[in-house]
Amino acid sequence: MAEEEKKKQNQLNIELPEEIAEGVYANLAMIAHSNSEFVVDFIRLMPGVPKAKVKSRVVLTPEHAKRLLQALEDNINKYEDTFGPIKQVEEAPKFPLNFGGTVGEA
Numbered sequence: 001m002a003e004e005e006k007k008k009q010n011q012l013n014i015e016l017p018e019e020i021a022e023g024v025y026a027n028l029a030m031i032a033h034s035n036s037e038f039v040v041d042f043i044r045l046m047p048g049v050p051k052a053k054v055k056s057r058v059v060l061t062p063e064h065a066k067r068l069l070q071a072l073e074d075n076i077n078k079y080e081d082t083f084g085p086i087k088q089v090e091e092a093p094k095f096p097l098n099f100g101g102t103v104g105e106a
Helices: 002-010 062-083
Strands: 028-033 038-044 053-060 103-105
């Protein structure tokens, strides 16, 4: 019985509000960082529309950013094991976006 009690104490109850559960479509991510945080902006870029909108911003500690990277790698490997390789274009798309600072694209 003590083991069951310990498991209950270690459980994390996560609430997912309905408006968040619907998700937001993004087809571009811009990543910036400082010595204490990573900022990931998820952006929706639509053809023929000169202005892209940031749909969501997530701020992470460097440790959590690395955990996210590892979790994405693990999930991509599992996805490709099930559905086959994800196809990529040879050259990364060029976007006329510059928010300043240290930036990476994903």
